[in-house]
Amino acid sequence: MKKTYRIIAAALCALMLILTVSCSGKTDPVTDQITDPTVTTGEEGPVTAPDTETEPAGSEPEPTEKTPPVTNIQTWTYNDGIRVMMGIFCKTEPGALVYVCRRNGEVLIREHALERNFFGAYHLPDGENGTTVYIYAKEDGKLISDPSDAVRLKYVYDADGNLVCGHSSFIGHDSHVYLNYYDEFYYGRVLVDEEMKANVRRYLEGQLDRIREATGKNTKIIMIVCTNPAVIYHDMQYDEAEGGRGDHFEPTSVTQFGEYMKDSEDIYFLDLRDILMEHRDKLLFMQADSHWTQIGAYYGYYRAAQCVHKDFPSVPVYDLEKDFDTELVQNGGDLLWFMGISDRVSAYTANVTPKDASMYAKDDFPTAYVMGDSYYGAISPFLELLFSEIYLNHPETNPPLYDYRLDDLETKKPDYLVYIWTERNILGDLGMLLNVRH
Secondary structure, eight states: OOHHHHHHHHHHHHHHHHHHHHTTOOOOOOOEEEETTTBBBOOSSSSOOOOOOOOOTSSSSSOSSBOOOOOOEEEEEEEOSSEEEEEEEOOOSTTTTEEOOOOOEEEEEEOOBBEEEEEEEEEOOOOOTEEEEEEEETTTTSOOOOOOEEEHHHHHOOOTBBBBBSEEEEGGGOOOOOEEHHHHHHHHOOOOHHHHHHHHHHHHHHHHHHHHHHHOOOOEEEEEEEOOOHHHTTGGGGGGGEEEEEOOOOOOOOHHHHHTTTTTTTTEEEEEEEHHHHHTTTBBBBBSSSBOHHHHHHHHHHHHHHEEEHHHHTTTOOOHHHEEEEEEEEOOOOOHHHHHOTOOOOOOEEEEEEEEEGGGGOTOOOOOEEEEEETTTHHHHHHHTOOOOEEEEOSSTTTTTTTOOOTTTTHOOOOOEEEEGGGGGGOTTTTTGGGOOO
């Protein structure tokens, strides 16, 4: 039984990875050198490099080696939910500081790449459609690179005069890309009142009583809710004066209900905001996708494992640094598809794998019935470290996503019902939580 359900979970994860990678349209975007039609090379005359920071005199030897020039420059147009923007992508050296400049050296964008991938955003002022820029890169300890060929920033229109424009995404500082569906959460407008909190808690407790009647045991509920990415990186957004969303770190329905439920010993409602904030120096979310990486998912596992360990002390809680191998890899991303560039660029994610096969759950570990939304994918491998049996609803085409039927509790008798959600799905009426039913 355990093997069967693990095969189902593994197959689902593989399918999700294939779909994500297929969005990029390329199997090895790291080595592709695609020239965008808007890049021109025929301009003559001197190009002035931007001013760059210099080390205090005598602190370090003067660098002599130049940073290699950027490659694979791509441009596109997209609506970030506030206004129409030009997006700029290029490949560079890991963590290099990238400058997008006019011919006279005026800096329009100055941001770090995330590893080798640079994503930048620029709004073309009225009358500047067709602005020519040059792109430079500078690694620590090296001189600034030679400029790129001339790059023309120009909105593109189709044959009918309609703007060819991506959507649903925005670019923040240091080459991170975000989904804009959850702006209302970001601004703190998705809240829940006291009466709603009390009503939903009573509902969950009543459903749990009925579930326990069916299982004949002290079944508990674990709800893992991942905070929206822009909130974790709230201070890495552009200011309102710059046309961005500004720095907001507001309460949401999830933070409110998490605080309300923190004394429950039967329903573990795990709001991950605090623990993700503590570790935001890591790649918790995919660079250009609306989902978390397996590093982010580890912290969902960690909080759940603490709860399970309290109930079943033989279940260990593994440490990310000591017990797992972590790797940054390039793939696609749904935000690349939204912006219309999935066939041209790549983005980073992170994979986490156990160092030892002995870490997988033993036969005497508890069992779990697992459901959730698309955030299930990255966390699903960690669940096999916690639970000896993992039950999924089947034979639906995409278990366990958005399928909350709770089939056959009388036979399966799970120790836990585990729900995995992203915060943007928990609205002010807490309606997603009402999927707990029997």
